[in-house]
Amino acid sequence: MGLHPDRLFPADERTRAIAREIHQRTTDLPLVSPHGHVDPRLMSQNRPFxxxxxxxxxxxxxxxxxxxxxxxxxxxxxxxxxxxxxxxxxxxxxxxxxxxxxxxxxxxxxxxxxxxxxxxxxxxxxxxxxxxxxxxxxxxxxxxxxxxYRPRALFDRFNIEVLATTESPIDSLEPHAALEAIPTANGRRWGGRGGKVITTFRPDNLVEPDWPGWKERVEQLGEITGEDTSTFDGFLAALRKRRQDFIAAGATTTDHGNRTALTFDDPAKAAEIFHKALKGDLEGREHRLLPAHMLVEFARMSVEDGLVMQLHPGSERNHNQWLYEGWGRDVGGDIPDATNYTWALKPLLDAFGNNPRFKIVLYTLDETVFSREIAPLAGGYSSVFIGAPWWFLDSPEGMRRFREAVHETAGFYNTAGFVDDTRAFCSIPARHDVARRVDAAYLARLVAEHRMTESEAAEVAVDLAYNLPRKIYGLGPHPSPRPTDSLRSSFPKPE
Incomplete structure (x- = not known):
């Protein structure tokens, strides 16, 4: 039983033929994965699975x-x-x-x-x-x-050009240092700036004071950086210093999974809440205000150091309390929630939304906001880009609805291209294959309806699959990718 070559293409024969031609332009492009959660030790240790x-x-x-x-x-x-x-x-x-x-x-x-x-x-x-x-x-x-079938051999066989992992500011970056020391056949480094495997700065567990162990992690951040994190200024200085370590390990982005997109810009109030949190004296919704202010602080830091900001709120984490108490986080107990962006992000966008040095990519689990809020925001601010359908929406139908919801307002070039957002290393090529096919199908319909030419659609397909992720996530021009060894030629179907 093989995979059907026309999977995910339109049922209409004429449009399907157009989709085939468009998709053909992307099949041999390298994979760019600027937002993922593969453990970097998988690549640095290169042990058998x-x-x-x-x-x-x-x-x-x-x-x-x-x-x-x-x-x-x-x-x-x-x-x-x-x-x-x-x-x-x-x-x-x-x-x-x-x-x-x-x-x-x-x-x-x-x-x-x-x-x-x-x-x-x-x-x-x-x-x-x-x-x-x-x-x-x-x-x-x-x-x-x-x-x-070792990780690094599959990495090259998958034709992955760059893979971003995700680490907390208190995580060790030693796996990335080990990768930087590994020689490669083609002169490209495995780790560090411009490397094949880069890190991403993910500070969630340091900005949510109701997350168990928060105070201890703040103290650990101080020990790592040599800053006095018992003060709010020292806490911010430690985060700035740690971001520089991440940049040295190849980071081009930060990643923020706040519960909501709420932001507010009041450093004095944030300092007060921070000190109350260290004492365990937070009241009411104060525990939500520190992450809201920290989004503004992180935007300020991004203006300073150039890291692209990613925000993906809207998940009610550990909703299934029984699962959480028995098996911990990230075992399937999270549920999407309604999310506001227009007013929630206004303080941040008032401060930095028109700053040419700032760039933010917005994700959502709430499909109702794609056309109502996120597409207009991306069309109205030079700093805002629309992230790919994520998690519960990372599906053929979710991707199709996404294109239909955002394209007419934001176009293609205010979107950030596809990211696979996965811990499952072996699924990376599959996820990119699905996205490229769904986009080819959508573009083929525009061609069949005489809303685009086929040459325009082919160019857009390449941009969505490759050029936009490199550009929006701060990866720069492509590093002259090697000739493609396609999966089909690497793993031939037996006679």
């Missing part, structure tokens, strides 16, 4: 969430308990359980990504199910022992 269950199932909350919705508990899927309670440890047992429930993913993006990965990366052209579970497991296990 673990068994298939721990590669694909255990860490992927897209998968464990769906199975839990059908009554399969996280411990049955090997997700470690934060209470030390037993979880399944046998990889084959976990894999069989997953395969028995694979039908739950029919028609979903998760199944599309996995089917692509099984076929194009690992050369399995069958359907996963209870009857093929062991065959898949044995095939994958054998491949994972081969040098060609």
């Amino acid at each position: 673990p068994d298939p269950a721990r590669l694909f199932v255990v860490p992927d909350h897209y998968l464990t969430r769906m199975l839990y919705s059908q009554g399969v508990t996280p411990d049955e899927l090997g997700v470690p308990s934060v209470k030390g309670e037993p979880s399944e440890v046998d990889g084959r047992t976990i894999w069989r359980r997953f395969a028995e429930h694979y039908h739950l993913f029919r028609g979903t993006p998760s199944k599309m990504w996995l089917d692509y990965t099984f076929a194009e990366v690992f050369g399995i052209y069958k359907q996963l199910g209870a009857d093929t579970a062991d065959e898949f497991y044995d095939h994958l296990s054998a491949r994972l022992t081969e040098p060609a």
Whole structure:
């Protein structure tokens, strides 16, 4: 069973033919991944991947969430308990359980990504199910022992040009230092400025005072930087200093997952709240005001040091309290929430929205704001760009609705191109493939309706897939990418 070459293209034959031609312009472009969550140690240590269950199932909350919705508990899927309670440890047992429930993913993006990965990366052209579970497991296990399936070999085979990881200001950047010391065949560095693997500054756990352990992390930041973080000025100085360390490790962006897009610009009030938080004396909604002011402070820092700001609010984290208490964060217990941008961001945009040195990329989980708020903001401020559909919206239908919602107001060039936003390293090519096909389908419709020429559409497709991510996320002109080794030629379909 192979992947259909016309997947995600329009059903209408004429428009489908146009989509094929447009998509062909992007198939061999390098992958640019400026917003992701792959562990940098994966690349620096370059160890073989673990068994298939721990590669694909255990860490992927897209998968464990769906199975839990059908009554399969996280411990049955090997997700470690934060209470030390037993979880399944046998990889084959976990894999069989997953395969028995694979039908739950029919028609979903998760199944599309996995089917692509099984076929194009690992050369399995069958359907996963209870009857093929062991065959898949044995095939994958054998491949994972081969040098060609080590992380850095796959990185090059996937034709990834740059991959951004995400670290907190108190995280060690040692994996990035180790990457910078690794030689490459073509002269490009693995790490550091202009490297293949770069970091991203993600300070959420230092600006949300109700996050458990916040005070201890603030103290740790002071120890790392040598600044007195018991004062608000010292806290800001420590963050500025740490940003310089991240820039040296290749960072071109910051990433902010605030609960809301609320901003307010009042340093004196923020200092008061900061000191109250250190004492544990916050009242009412004060714990929401420190992150709101810090967005303005981080925008100010971006004007100073040039890091592009990314904001993706609107997730009610750990909504499922039982999941959080049993298995911790990032196991599928988060729920999207309605989000306001127009008035919430006004203090920040009043201060920096027209500053040529400032750039902010806005993401959302609230589709209702694409046409009502985010597209008009991107069309009305030179600093604002629209981020790709993210998380719950990272799907063929979500991408199509996104283009329809934002294009007529903001055009293509106020969007920031595609980002895969994933922890699942092996799914990166699949996610880019889906995005490029969906964009080709949308552009083909514009051509078929005589709203664009085919040459214009082809140029836009290349810009969306490659040029815009490099430009908007501060990656600069492309570094003369190597000739493409396509996945299909690297992993030929057996006769």
